[in-house]
Amino acid sequence: MAFDNLFSEIVFWALAVVTIGSAALVVHLRSIFRAALMLVVSFLGIAGIFAMVNAEFLAVVQVLVYGGGIAVLVIFAVMMTRDVDTGNRSTAVQPVALMMGIALLGALAYSIVQAEWALLPDSLPGPIATVFVETPTQLGRLLLSDYVLAFEVAGVLLLAAVIGALSLVRERHDA
């Protein structure tokens, strides 16, 4: 058992089952709108998993960005297209895709189980334990010191994405 108590263990497995099950429904359901709703469930499950492994900031960001922003965007796009109810059919390569997915999963699972990971001990050494007590503080400090250049570039990227999206969907009255 990886957690201290049985309750955390049960919650973790419930989150894992919900996340994987709803992700499987996203690629299986015929209705694209229901698939989008299942995608939101999957995102929230992943947020729960983040919260359980000392990634509190990422859990909140996951709920805000994926559960909020991206979910609204996807549902908007679904509403602006047609064939919503039956549009999610498979292509001709579906059996091949299924085989490739299973083969990749087998290879990944085998290498994950076989690898010798440099694991941290169960009782964390002092300095590392203090980092995990307050991850949002440490993460904020890192983002504005070591990774400040990447942080600024990410801001510019988001600005470019917003301008690009606006210019793509703008109605052209002159044309």
Place this chain on the structure above:
Amino acid sequence: MLERLLIISAVLFCIGLYGVLSRRHIIAVIMSVEIMFNAVNVALVAFSRYTVPASLRFPGAGTDVERFVLEGQTLAVFVIVVAAAEVALGLALIIALARRRDTIHISDLSTLRR
């Protein structure tokens, strides 16, 4: 615990891969790509939490532990930013396409082949 998170991540990634290859609706493909991004984030957070940071593994890497402990989570933040930008642009492209070509099935979009 690390193995268990990595297996969850691998399952999600393969579901996403299957969706990208097999769906005909473009929005379903984009949603599958989002599942794959999330799988990568789960793996990054798992590595950040359960493996020994670089500063302890290599003697010359320095002494400030927190800089290396949260490397995975920092990378996950940037993955989320890029995924958000990608999905905003992708959906804008889809809406422009649906207006102009009146289709959202990828099998109908083979103009470049002819």
